Amino acid sequence: MPEDDKRIQTGVRGVDELIGGGLFEDTLTLVTGTTGTGKTIFSTQFIYEGAKKGEPGVYVSFEEPPENIKAHALKFGWDFSKLEKEGKVVFVRYDPYHIEDVYELIESNIKKVGAKRVVIDSISALGLYVRDVPELRRMIFNISLLLRKLKCTSILISEILPLQKSLSRFGVEEFVTDGVIVLYYLRSDSQYSRSLTVWKMRGTEHSQKLHPYKIDKGGVVVYPKEEAFVKM
Numbered sequence: 001m002p003e004d005d006k007r008i009q010t011g012v013r014g015v016d017e018l019i020g021g022g023l024f025e026d027t028l029t030l031v032t033g034t035t036g037t038g039k040t041i042f043s044t045q046f047i048y049e050g051a052k053k054g055e056p057g058v059y060v061s062f063e064e065p066p067e068n069i070k071a072h073a074l075k076f077g078w079d080f081s082k083l084e085k086e087g088k089v090v091f092v093r094y095d096p097y098h099i100e101d102v103y104e105l106i107e108s109n110i111k112k113v114g115a116k117r118v119v120i121d122s123i124s125a126l127g128l129y130v131r132d133v134p135e136l137r138r139m140i141f142n143i144s145l146l147l148r149k150l151k152c153t154s155i156l157i158s159e160i161l162p163l164q165k166s167l168s169r170f171g172v173e174e175f176v177t178d179g180v181i182v183l184y185y186l187r188s189d190s191q192y193s194r195s196l197t198v199w200k201m202r203g204t205e206h207s208q209k210l211h212p213y214k215i216d217k218g219g220v221v222v223y224p225k226e227e228a229f230v231k232m
């Protein structure tokens with residue numbers, strides 16, 4: 001991917017600096033980590049910041065009800081109600097029993113708001129309904145093709161189980177996506193601390209360090225000039 005391709009700023013403070021200015025347009029990035037690391041907050045922030053500056057967004061949730069996601073977002077000052085009324089954002093809740101409908105669901109909602117940004121939260125929830133891992137890999141690949149065709153810059157969320165060594169729930173998500181951002185919640189002495197690394201970002205230089213981040217009243221904030229020292 002050439003360096004002069006357009007970058008889409010994530011809007012998550014400190015992240016764009018780690019990846020050369022933002023995500024490449026029309027790419028799919030995996031945001032992965034154990035439960036409670038802030039994947040949903042990170043991704044909500046990505047949708048909110050985009051919609052505010054004229055890049056509509058679709059948030060597809062396979063687990064947490066959108067009402068909860070929006071209520072939590074409000075605590076960070078991200079009020080989605082106006083953006084929804086203006087047709088700049090749509091939250092979609094989907095019970096993944098009929099996985100064959102998922103492409104149609106994604107496509108129709110993207111077209112509804114003319115989305116430039118999409119979040120899928122999470123592939124782990126969806127994956128539980130897929131027959132086997134090769135089928136899931138094919139499915140993620142097809143979703144990535146669809147999102148690219150519709151010219152969306154997208155985040156795919158995956159969970160890592162505690163003590164799991166791979167980067168994602170099923171061990172295939174990281175191969176199909178263009179970039180991987182890993183959120184850690186690790187012990188250092190008597191407390192746990194948050195840190196993040198850019199594991200891969202196709203087509204660009206990126207930080208190879210582990211950076212501390214916080215979740216505060218403005219959402220996720222990463223410290224790109226600081227390094228985290230934690231036991232893996």
Ligand SMILES: Nc1ncnc2c1ncn2[C@@H]1O[C@H](COP(=O)(O)OP(=O)(O)OP(=O)(O)O)[C@@H](O)[C@H]1O
Nearest residue numbers: 034035036037038039040041042075159215216217
């Ligand atoms: N208003 C807030 N201020 C500070 N920290 C918060 C606030 N709200 C949530 N958090 C932190 O964020 C965590 C939840 O973040 P989030 O829901 O994004 O995690 P997640 O990685 O999506 O988890 P899961 O895998 O369970 O969906 C909470 O456990 C808490 O530590």
Ligand SMILES: [Mg+2]
Nearest residue numbers: 039040064121
């Ligand atoms: Mg979540």
